[in-house]
Amino acid sequence: MFLRNHWYVAAFDHEIGRKPFARTILGEPVVFYRTEQGAAVAMEDRCAHRHLPLSMGKLVGDELQCHYHGVRFGSDGRCTRIPGQEQIPRSAKVKTYPLAERYRWLWIWMGDPALADPAKITDFHWLDDPQHWGAKASYLHVEANWQLVVDNLLDLTHLAFVHDTTIGNLALAEHAKVQVTRAPSNVVVTRWIIDREPPPTFQKVGGFAGHVDRWQIIDFVPPAFLRLDVGATPTGTGAPEGRRVGGIGMRNLNAITPETETTSHYFWGQAHDFDVKNPETTNRIFEQIRTAFHEDVAVFSAQQRNMETLPGAPQFDIAADAGTIAARRILSRLYDEEQGARPVAAAE
Numbered sequence: 001m002f003l004r005n006h007w008y009v010a011a012f013d014h015e016i017g018r019k020p021f022a023r024t025i026l027g028e029p030v031v032f033y034r035t036e037q038g039a040a041v042a043m044e045d046r047c048a049h050r051h052l053p054l055s056m057g058k059l060v061g062d063e064l065q066c067h068y069h070g071v072r073f074g075s076d077g078r079c080t081r082i083p084g085q086e087q088i089p090r091s092a093k094v095k096t097y098p099l100a101e102r103y104r105w106l107w108i109w110m111g112d113p114a115l116a117d118p119a120k121i122t123d124f125h126w127l128d129d130p131q132h133w134g135a136k137a138s139y140l141h142v143e144a145n146w147q148l149v150v151d152n153l154l155d156l157t158h159l160a161f162v163h164d165t166t167i168g169n170l171a172l173a174e175h176a177k178v179q180v181t182r183a184p185s186n187v188v189v190t191r192w193i194i195d196r197e198p199p200p201t202f203q204k205v206g207g208f209a210g211h212v213d214r215w216q217i218i219d220f221v222p223p224a225f226l227r228l229d230v231g232a233t234p235t236g237t238g239a240p241e242g243r244r245v246g247g248i249g250m251r252n253l254n255a256i257t258p259e260t261e262t263t264s265h266y267f268w269g270q271a272h273d274f275d276v277k278n279p280e281t282t283n284r285i286f287e288q289i290r291t292a293f294h295e296d297v298a299v300f301s302a303q304q305r306n307m308e309t310l311p312g313a314p315q316f317d318i319a320a321d322a323g324t325i326a327a328r329r330i331l332s333r334l335y336d337e338e339q340g341a342r343p344v345a346a347a348e
């Protein structure tokens, strides 16, 4: 299941340059490049002549020349040249995709181009606000369906078991006060862990001596954006009432882009609001989270393998699934709405 009429992160802005770059998104092979002026272009990675990936070709000025028979396509997808012939058939064109650059990411719109409004891009400004936030972002390839990644980030009890050497400890699973807030296209899971030991990462980067009040506020925006407001202050400071002083605050930022039904692109970053101009702090935090995320990736792929081996095998729900279930409901409603709108989109 893919939701098409949404912006997705396709790449880091620095990944796209004057060399064709291939990436499959929502099951469609796409080739990216930049024009001589630096504008990003995304087109179907399939030559309209005989299907060779255009990413095997090369740029000639602002046009992409197919590696096989040298046919060229302009940045609007229209064929501009066929070696040895004057006439260019009307069908000689490839699909192009709307793009936008924001927060150091290149965003792509895979659905009806008439609906591609950049104002709808989900806010990730923490990744590009060096005055207020130290931040570092990265990418993971995931051998699992994108919804498994969404589930994972909406239920942070797993930190107690999967990430007990970094960001987790048992207090997260046993002593969290959890509230799930639902809106038509949004789920917020708020978790407070009051007066407990800080987990190893928080001890390392926050220098806490005693117990902390820790928050995890997970903001889900469909189809697959999860912005986590996380942090801790020494117990009794008053963080639950809004006085976040003397501790650490971070944003864990996640944008998941389906590659296929069984694989995903996982763009993520970590931002912090203390010691913001110190790259060593940024790196230290980033490395801790990266360790944890590799642990998650191993979980996703193992789940996916079992789901493929035993399709439709039964499962059951627990209280901690409340956020996950709410998000899946939204996704399935949006999917039904998009399917209902299909004939309109197809008429484009």
Ligand code: FES
Pocket (backbone or CB within 6 Å): 047, 048, 049, 050, 051, 052, 066, 067, 068, 069, 070, 071
């Ligand atoms: S396959 Fe691209 S020019 Fe023939």
Ligand SMILES: [Fe+2]
Pocket (backbone or CB within 6 Å): 152, 158, 159, 162, 163, 292, 293, 296
């Ligand atoms: Fe995790």
